[in-house]
Amino acid sequence: MLTVNAYAAPSATEPLGPTTIERRDVGPKDVLIEIRYAGVCHSDIHTVRGDWGQITYPQVVGHEIAGIVTEVGSEVTRHAVGDRVGVGCMVNSCRECENCLAGMENYCLAGNTQTYASVDRDGTITQGGYSTHVVVVEDFVLKIPDAIPLDKAAPLLCAGITTYSPLAHWNAGPGKKVAVVGLGGLGHLAVKIAHAMGAEVTVLSRTLSKKDDGLRFGADDYRATSDPDTFADLANTFDLIVNTVSAGIDLDAYLSLLRLDGTLVNVGAPAEPLPLSVFTLFGNRRSFAGSGIGSIAETQKMLDFCAEHSIAPETELIAAEAINEAYERVLKSDVRYRFVIDIATLA
Missing domain, CATH: 3.90.180.10 (Medium-chain alcohol dehydrogenases, catalytic domain)
Incomplete structure (x- = not known):
């Protein structure tokens, strides 16, 4: 020992x-x-x-x-x-x-x-x-x-793969509109990775305090969820929403932002259950999903992808x-x- x-x-x-x-x-x-x-x-x-x-x-x-x-x-x-x-x-x-x-x-x-x-x-x-x-x-x-x-690699082993996996699985890329909820440890990497994949990226954050950072990381748009107009303006917009926050959110409000066959994926893990009206899923044939880290092979792909695209x-x-x-x-x-x-x- x-x-x-x-x-x-x-x-x-x-x-x-x-x-x-x-x-x-x-x-x-x-x-x-x-x-x-x-x-x-x-x-x-x-x-x-x-x-x-x-x-x-x-x-x-x-x-x-x-x-x-x-x-x-x-x-x-x-x-x-x-x-x-x-x-x-x-x-x-x-x-x-x-x-x-x-x-x-x-x-x-x-x-x-x-x-x-x-x-x-x-x-x-x-x-x-x-x-x-x-x-x-x-x-x-x-x-x-x-x-x-090495110091930059460390967070990729959780935050990196946790965001890369759903983006890859739900085919984020050219022609796809992706929203990232929250610009924290997970969210900022989700923006960088989705941008490198070729998707059009929007950050949905409570305030605009990190807007300059979000745009610098590759976001095409940055909207405040504390503004009710955001949900009206962006209704039926996104192919994929990746929710990175570990606090409760209004799932029905965020699901309303999905276009036909769009998916809201939770990677943040709030301690309390999140309520959801099933009728929200009926509109646009929306899906609500979860994603947990990634396989070893997928994690190695993520590391290689980040190296290739200078993502840290x-x-x-x-x-x-x-x-x-x-x-x-x-x-x-x-x-x-x-x-x-x-x-x-x-x-």
Whole structure:
């Protein structure tokens, strides 16, 4: 076992603090990664604060991990010492169910093994990327292209794939009108990716405070949802709406913006259920869907796509000791647009 430095939540109500955790010995198919950077996702906050259910404490979170391979198991073929690699939201799956066999392990019918707060194959609770090292089976380790700096790569492993996957699945591209709800950590990447795919992109945000940023990221239009005229002006407009916010929204109002056979996809995960009138779906044969991260193969495609199109998140690098302040700023939407922890400050 390897003892490593980490930052953990001792309970749902206490600040995160420094600690040590144990990583398993490197098995035949395992990769040991020296973590250089870890992104801060809103999901980290929801998890440690118990918003999505009870977890086991102490808990180390972080599922946007970028680093360097320092050891590989005897049977590893995909990665070598010195490789630039990443780990996203999952570290294993059953490998046997229909979805896994179809290459969609993110939808594993047995439930994939999450990077943190999940029961690992040895019965222990997985601990995430706010730590100096992690051991992951090689099949769930991604290759980070040289064109993407490691600190910029980290948020792509969750925020990037979470937005890329629905945009790719619902065929965002030339001739398609795409709306992105919210311009935060997820939303700003959704705009950049949808623009690179060739879609016409509109940002739907509560206010116009980030309009200049949205247009700079590639949006063709930016509208305030606090203005009732927005919903009247844009009725029956979009082929695809990607909702990135984790707060409640008026689903019926947003669904009314879809044109024939349009789809509203939720990637934000509010803690409370969202009400919906089924009659709204009847008009224009609209669909309401959800999308959860992406498969390993799709995540690698996303990384390669971002490298090819020079897409990177807007980030603010912080020391580990600033994580509690960063959490409060995330909750106040006071970050443009993703915090990344410099794990060297944990060494």
